[in-house]
Amino acid sequence: MPESVRNFATHFFVTGDPMIYGADAAITLVSLGIVFTLTYFKKWKWLWSEWLTSVDHKKIAIMYLISAILMLFRGGADALLMRTQLAVPNNSFLTAEHYDQIFTTHGTIMIIFMAMPFIFAMFNAVVPLQIGARDVAFPYLNAVSFWLFFFGAMLFNLSFVIGGSPDAGWTSYPPLAGLQFDPGPGENYYLVAVSISGIGSIATGINFMATILKMRAPGMTLMKMPLFTWSVLASCVVILFAFPALTVALALLLIDRIAGAHFFTMLAGGNPMQFINLFWIWGHPEVYIVILPAFGIYSEVVATFSSKKIFGYKSMVASLMAIAVIGYLTWAHHFFTMGASAGVNVFFSISTMCVAIPTGVKVFNWLLTMFRGRIRMTMPLLWTLAFIPNFAIGGATGVWLAGAPADYQFHNSYFLIAHFHQTLIGGVVYGMLAGMYYWWPKMFGFKLKDRFGHWAFWFFNIGFYVCFTPQYILGLMGMQRRMYTYGANMGWTSLNFVSTVGAFLMGIGFLFIAAQIVHSLFNMERDVTGDIWNGRTLEWSLPSPAPHYNFAVIPTVSERDAWWEMKKAGNTSDLLPNAKEIRPIHMPKSSGVPFLMGVAFFVLGFGVVFNWWVIAIVGFVGVVACLIGRSLEEHPDYYVPVDEVVHTEAALGRL
Amino acid sequence: MKRITPKGKLVATLAMGVSTLLLTSGCGQLLVFHPAGPVGQSELQLIWLQIALTAVVIIPVLILLAIIVIRYRDRPGSKAVYRPDWSENRTLEIIWWVIPIIIVGILGTVTAKKTFALTQPPKNPSNPTVVQPLTIEVTSMDWKWLFQYPNQQIATVNYCVIPTNRPVQFMLTSNGPMNAFWVPQLGGMEYTMPGMIMRLWLQADKPGIYYGHGGNFTGQGFAQMQFNVQAESEQQFNAWVASIANNSPQLTQGEYDKMAQPSILGQMSFSSFPPNAFENVVMSEGGKYMKHDQVMMNSISSK
């Protein structure tokens, strides 16, 4: 029955667009290339035993980082497609249908599949080392989190070639995102994929909170913790309180779509507003979830490269926690224009403006940390310095948007777009890049060379202002977000064109970062000291990269900036292990189950997307089997024998 | 890193090029900064206040950043003070906890006043006599705007005409996905939501044709959801109403239902509309569960 087969195929695969065919070909080629390379170099076993089954936080960090950079590439490509379409009026480079899909995937990927894994890469790479722990509290769960994120991301990206991408915006408001107006599988992809990786995010939040609360080295009281660890703690508190709302919002919309329920439909009593509330109860704290760790990174970087203590440590901690708490009480500022009473709007206006207070304090404290310091212009610090003006402007426009009557004019216009890109790129992406440059030597054992780094920095940073400054103005001219085209008579042409040029400059900046990584890989400059930046905190007391058990002997901490103080007092040798002190080290075993659980979730999700229940049940059974298997496992851990530790430490020259 | 490099020059050149482009691009009007009515004006006042007060923080931050980075840069023979352990100063910290609190206090007060004021019909100091407001019922559909004049019994699509110097209460709802009603020069936006009636007060002080657009994405025809609000003197407005009532076709229920289906339309005028079309849409889509909608509906019919 070729007719029915063809019919199925045209609905199943996305067809009819040369760009999609190009992408299909590219995906096939890349996959074949990866398979070929792995087979040719006989690396399958290595991949499985060293990476896919690893529960080591340092390896999970690297996998998160690679995923985040790949997703940054995909989201960035989406952005360039959109900017190309908008460069000139009445453009037909993309149809409305494609444009809608692309801005939806751009937003979703950047927030859920780029920013989140990027911060988790930093959590994983740094927190256990910074607090003197051998791994996170629940290493196995950590691997589960990663694979849920990973397969969620894979499922989401699959929509590009199979079934069609979601097209109701990353906020996915019903009733537009409901079955009535959006019948295809694209929206299901969004709901299922984001839910799966959301479960992973909740687990990460729990994991790092328990790690920080229970596993700090002896002597490291809360007020002696490095600020990055503090920021992770604050971020995890917000994750715990915010993500369940997202899970519920997405689940209920999914139930509407696959079981014909009426939570958010227009008929039979559904209330779309309820989705919007639940979504933003997660959605606004989400921006603090991703920005707080960036604040932590800036604090570490500024102190290290000013060779000076952070200014106002207590204020910094207080402001982190204040932002976490106030940030949870601001969600309704996303819909001042949805008919809330004046009283409600005033409450959320003021609570939102209040976030600016602790944020402003942090900016002044960073400045004063550099004041009377010795500022070394390294890559991490460059990105940090570029962040400050960016965030000052983004923060100010945020205060403008917070005033409800002003928001009536800014809402959903390009002014808003420019504002949140300024805070999310200028705040989060710059922070993550600063963190990446800063901890890269610790993660990989070699430094990223500056050669292409400066080009990347200047292209990206200048491109940023060229791209987004015009968008502020366009918003004031009345240009709305999510318009796939505009008329030549609107007077928006030149600014849009400039903005597109800026976007491409940022794209070039990204390519320079990629070039920098490749260049540094092939001209490797090994970090043999372990303390390449003259750092302040415990991670720099370890070799780069750290041995898999991190600390042969757990350090005892007596002051803030423990490593810096020890260097100052000249007793760093206290941290070197003594052969007699070394005991067998208790570590978790590697396990393939987290990976398989990710696969099972992927199968389950795929079945749900297409309402193919047999496939969904197979996936579900797989998930349950993984859970049961884990529960029954009697010895999920083992001891690293003393000999091995002694041997490793001796080889590192630490004995 | 080297001091003044070719890179530095490139950066400067690029920055200058861009700013020239921006300044000379002869682009469209900054609608938000050219309000044509008291609502837009009031919102603009707040925006100016926000700009001024946030500048109080931002400008010092930028200047401080530049000074500190230049002064304390690590270079051989630097004579700048170096105090690696200096990390506390209560006075300074109090200053920058307090300044933002004061700014937020001022902005918060003004925001509160304005937010409450904007829920009332605009007051017109130049014309203190109470003017009866005009009511227009607005329904957003896929992908067009339907305007119904309940007291004039006429309807238009994708444009509406309002008299100048008279408050207009737009009663907004949606027959389809949520949209938002935005006429930047008259004032800020309000959503149109299925099953709900939302009120937006606007007023035009001078005649003109004001650009309006949907503010919330509703699918493939969203970019075309443009409409015009045409402000005319009271007499011209009355003449316009009469001519529509006499010369335009009727909007039957059948045509209304057809209109509610996804399509993109130009401007249209009708001398009638199906009775209670607006109320029925609101009620069938969840309005019956909302006390708020009942209140709004009463306020329409009492006019």
Add this chain to the structure above:
Amino acid sequence: MSIAHSGLQHHVDEPLQTGVPLEFSTEDGATKILGFWLFMVTDVLLFACLFATYVVLYKHIGAGASAAKLFGDDVSGFTAETFILLTSSFTCGLATYEMRHGSHSRLKLWIVITMLLGLSFIGLEVYEFSTFVSHGDTMSTSAFLSAFFTLVGTHGAHVSLGIIWMGLILYQISRRGVNPVTARKLFIVSLYWHFLDVVWVFIFTVVYLTGVM
């Protein structure tokens, strides 16, 4: 099993802490119990969101039955469910008590009784749901029914998971005896069970009692 499970923490060879219950005696056990409390925070919020949605929608009955009508015919059903689940929480508490102070055979007996009570709760709930559906009150009838089935069904799914989980732990206790690991596992599943009981008290009040009043 002695001390094998002191986890990744620092003092691997530290002897078992004395004077604390077995499940808290290792750092690993204590950390996992903390982790579970944190998980319950997220689960509380999950239910809070579902409750909020239910409260927003419970008068939105469309053309379907109202809460008063639906639950008015079912008073004996939900009262029995409540009684059974509260009792199971008590028996679950007895299991923990026996684990700490008493005999392991009685411990297993109380777990079995808890599971049986849980199963009968689920049985009643399935019966209740199928009765509603057979009268045409399904999830797609109205927003109220969507919210009802989802909220109560989510709780039911939690209870079902709890029964399977308890079974797995019963198996482990039978095979491996009571040691710091199995004690911690039993303690955690009992926390979970009591938590579901508390959620049910809210469901009973917000959904059923408010409905019939």
